Amino acid sequence: xxxxxxxxxxxxxxxxxLSAIAAVIVQGLRHWKSKKIPIRSEKHEQLSKHLMxxxxxxxxxxxxxxxxxxxxxxxxxxxxxxxxxxxx
Numbered sequence: 001x002x003x004x005x006x007x008x009x010x011x012x013x014x015x016x017x018l019s020a021i022a023a024v025i026v027q028g029l030r031h032w033k034s035k036k037i038p039i040r041s042e043k044h045e046q047l048s049k050h051l052m053x054x055x056x057x058x059x060x061x062x063x064x065x066x067x068x069x070x071x072x073x074x075x076x077x078x079x080x081x082x083x084x085x086x087x088x
């Protein structure tokens with residue numbers, strides 16, 4: 001038992017002490033959970049707001065790029081069609 005207590009840093013306890021330690025750990029975890037949830041909630045709201053704004057900007061960018069790319073690629077395709085008509 002001395003090896004476990006000193007070398008491995010294990011605490012040897014009886015059933016009543018183990019029950020008390022478990023109750024304290026459970027109470028600490030409940031307290032920790034109740035403190036963590038509101039912080040995550042505020043951070044979640046902030047991140048959500050930023051992500052929604054980013055999504056709006058990306059949609060506008062995609063729309064602008066779509067219009068520009070459509071015009072840019074349609075012109076050469078039309079020219080290729082003219083070449084095919086002249087050869088045929």
